[in-house]
Amino acid sequence: MATIKELAAMVDGILAGDGDVMVTGLNDLERAGPQEVTFLADHKLADKLARCRAGALIISPPLAEQCTIPAGMALIKVSNPYLAATRIQNFLLATPFAPTGVHPGALIGEDCSIPEEVSIAAGAVLGHRVRLGRRVKLEAGVVVGDDSVIGDDVVLHANVTVYPRSVLGNRVIVHSGSVLGSDGFGYATDRQGNHHKRAHLGIVRIEDDVEIGANCCVDRGTFGETLIKSGAKIDNLVQIGHNVVVGENTLIVAQAGIAGSTVLDRQVVLGGQVALNGHLRIGAGVMVAAKSGVHNDQEPGAVVSGMPAIEHKKWLRASIAFGKLPDLVREVRELRRQVATLSADNQANNNSGKESGDE
Known part of the structure; x- marks a missing residue:
């Protein structure tokens, strides 16, 4: 819980109204009660304000001037209401880590380093020489392979598999069913058409503050590393090939696939079902629209669409022309x-x- 005044200060907001009201949570415009805070980021939803019962409203100053605010509702004015609401909600939902220790039904290998502040559920399996940081939570069915290193405040949800020698940084979250460190897709074909498997001797390295959704696959490097850099957020059902580098604060939406050895610079955004060819360089800040196929390098800041992907505005014109064919x-x-x-x-x-x- 916190007062509205405390929440406004937390997000560098301008408070208007009674700041001493205690609030317990954040909710949407239709469900928020007098002890909750809500937010308005889109003028199209302003008609819902008349029926809103929230104790406080997070809103931008220009939008506040355009809307009719219910009497008695406190305002927290910020330039980015959605971001401020996210920060406030995370604060209100935060709970101290409560270690439960190692469940008797977990299987722990030899020479593992496990602090007292951990929660390891029944059915979890740790190989030999695994090193865990503090406040790590491993849910049921998690498998961590030999010689893996996991940092502080990591959460691996049920049935996550971490192959041997993988390295996870601090505050990493991996959702159920994801696999880190599996073999890459690499074969050599002989004259008879037989495919001979190539060994993959590298590892997967996940830096700090990365979140990986459910049922994702991150292949280990053929040699060296497959690297997910700090702050990257990866949606469900994403495939990342061997020796790929995902840059800092990159966003990858569901069902995207990245072929081996492609490098994404920082703050790239890949829409749903995007496919990237192998051995590409995708510059910083590139945005790729959903269902696009990228077959060549992209300069920093490019916005592309289509298959093969071209400049977004050109693709829109081409799409209009296609409809007239x-x-x-x-x-x-x-x-x-x-x-x-x-x-x-x-x-x-x-x-x-x-x-x-x-x-």
Whole structure:
């Protein structure tokens, strides 16, 4: 719990109204009660304010001037209401880590380093020489391979698999079913068409503050590392190939796939179902629209769409043109018919002229 005044100070907001009201949580405009705070980031939702019962509203100053605020509702004015609401909600939901220790049903290998401040659930399996940081939480069915290193405040949800020698930094979150460190997709094909598996001797390294969604796969390097840099956020069902580098604070949306040895610089955004070819360099701040296929390097700041991906505005124009293709085909057919008719008429006139001349 905290007072509205304390929450406003936390997000560097400007307080208007009674700041001494104690609030216990954050909720949306329709559900928030008098002891809760809510937020408005989109003018399209302003009509919901009339029925809102929240004790305080997080809102931008320009939007506050455009809206009718219910009487008695305190305001926390900030430039980015969505960000401020996220920070406040995280603060209100935060609970101290409560270590439960190692469950008797967990299997721990030899020479592991496990602090007292951990929670390891039944069915978790740690290989040999695993090193855990403080306040690590391993849920049921988690498997951590030999010689892996896991930093402080890491949460591995149920049935996460971490292959041997993987390295996870601090405050990493991995959701259920994800696999870190599996073999990359690499084969050599002989003249008979047989595929011979290549050994993958590298590792996966995950830096601090990375979150990986459910059912993702991050392959280890053929040699060296597959590297997910600090602050990257990866949605569900994402495939990251061997020796890929994902830059700081990059966002990768569900069902995207990155082929081996591609490097993403910082703050790249990949939309859902985006596919990146291997051995590419994607510059800082690049944005790739959903379902695009990228086959070449991208300069920093580029915004691309389509398959193959091209400059976004050009793709939009091409998409509009594509929708007109049936009409264009009909027009071309009609023009061809008219040309054929004119040509036939012209040929007939020429033939008629020749016959007149012969007479």
